[in-house]
Amino acid sequence: MKQAQLNKQLAVLATGILTFSGVLIETAMNVTFPDLIQQFGISTKAVQWVTTIYLLMISIMVPLSNDLIKRFSIRKLFMSANLLFLIGVVLNAIASTFGLLLLGRLLQGIGTGIALPLMFHIILTYYPLEKRGTMIGVGTLTTAIAPAIGPTYGGFLSSVFTWHAIYLCLIPVLLCSLVIGLRGIPEISVALTSKLDVPGIIGIGCFFTGSLLFLNQLTQPIGWIGLAFAMIGFGLFFYRVKTTKHPLVRLDVMKQKSFRIFLFGFLVCQFLLLGISFVLPNYVQFVLGKTSFIAGLMMLPGALVGALLAPVAGKLFDRRGPKYPILLGLSIACIGWLSLALFMQMAQVSLLVLGHVVFMIGNGLCYSNMMTMGMNQLAKEAYSDGNTIYNTLQQFSGAIATTIVAVILGFFQTIPNTSIVQGTTSGSIVSVLTLSLLLLSSLIASSYYFLRRKK
Known part of the structure; x- marks a missing residue:
């Protein structure tokens, strides 16, 4: 019994560290935009994709994770999320081109998009109702506090060293999370009970891509094209929710x-x-x-x-x-x-x-x-x-x-x-x-x- 309780706590801790790291660098990079513009010779609109591509991948992966949790064990999902995030962080720690920086951000977005719902899934599944408030409080601490700490973290490291240090300092933290997760998350097989809703994934991907394009290009014609793209994507997603037996997310x-x-x-x-x-x-x-x-x-x-x-x-x-x-x-x-x-x-x-x-x-x-x-x-x-x-x-x-x-x-x-x-x-x-x-x-x-x- 004590070992099972310890494993639950370690599982929440491991996914919490990973999620905290992901949300932290969501705002930590905002203070580095002037340096990125100068180093890579890009425009202000272009540098916004450092944040946009990250949020886009999280927005797509979070609902997809709802299906992944039903298909793969928590241990496999955690390892995949941690390793993808770690690879993205390493790429950004050594990035010398803007394209490599964006690739690293994309991988980090995928990892965070898996880890964030996984943490709350563990809490909701393995903790009783009378302890759920405390554990969700611990879980939401990562998403509530990290954005506020991010600018201080990023501003300090980029002023003392370079923006690469923002990612370099995360590597030992992610390795620590990986070790804790491997120690505390057991391998429990999952019975496959549903089919992957590919049209639903395409629909929600189009919706978030178009929406973020609209928000980032609000005063430009391409922004309104993005809005139309988003509406079509949402229509496809909503149609799948209403017609398929195994939708990506049930809106009931x-x-x-x-x-x-x-x-x-x-x-x-x-x-x-x-x-x-x-x-x-x-x-x-x-x-x-x-x-x-x-x-x-x-x-x-x-x-x-x-x-x-x-x-x-x-x-x-x-x-x-x-x-x-x-x-x-x-x-x-x-x-x-x-x-x-x-x-x-x-x-x-x-x-x-x-x-x-x-x-x-x-x-x-x-x-x-x-x-x-x-x-x-x-x-x-x-x-x-x-x-x-x-x-x-x-x-x-x-x-x-x-x-x-x-x-x-x-x-x-x-x-x-x-x-x-x-x-x-x-x-x-x-x-x-x-x-x-x-x-x-x-x-x-x-x-x-x-x-x-x-x-």
Whole structure:
């Protein structure tokens, strides 16, 4: 019994380390774009593919992993994800051409896209309901904190060494994850019960490819071609969901209102995390004149607070139920988030750090518990589909949030007769206030749910 419990913990730890590494470099590379443009002689639009191709592969692989989990053992999937990610990291550590850098990012996206849902699959399958809140809190710690730590990690290594060090330092971490996984994840055969939905894969691949192309080329004609491509892809995917016996993802879980409420809240938390990770560093550099390293460093206190609160919030969920941590967390997050809009008018780093810390306290209390509460609404046989929907939309919502705040900032920065400082200040405040509408909507929806539940 003790050995089985240890193996479960090692399995979550191994997949958690791998997932953390994948999400970490999602934002760690953002501070290196000026260096990449200069080194490879490429444009700003071209360098965006360092992030775009990574998010694209994750978005495609997460729903595909829903099928892979039914076909291959957890051990085989973990080894494949770790080795693909490791190969991609090694390629980027030695990359001397832009093409090799993109190839490495592609492989990392595939590895992360497998590891992310695999971690939550292990938690949902092998941990009882009364311990699930704590373990999902530990699991979501990786996806909630890593994006905030990424800019500090990338800024420090690229300023002291070169951007190659971002990947070089991950190699021993990934090897450690591989050793832990091989030690803790047993080989359990899986009975093949379904056929691979190839048209569904093509449809969802087209949908995400077209959507990301549209988001990255919003003002260009090719962006609208991407949107049409995305709509065709979604139509094919939805048709397969409705007509085939073994679709890539079953969307029946979306019929449950309670599941939708907490899925929405979870995605709002992700929206805010990625949105502020873009807004604050830009504000600090353009308005306050600080370096990229300082801009990334100021995100660290909030990230550490969130890291400490994630497992604590899960234990609170298990002991006190969902209402207290979710509603308290959303309320505190609203206070912190709106204070950021106020503090941006004062232009002081210390106040911005304070506002971010308060927001991360609230976010840390409710973020993972939103996923726990949503998944608890489902029957056991629907866990895999619910897990896939959560993790797929989580990645995609991050891309959307970044695009929204980038468009708002770009609009205000290019207003005639407006300085870059004035434009960035106005754009940052409007971005925060715009996303605050989503946060308030989530608070209202969650409050309404618990009120009706009480009655």
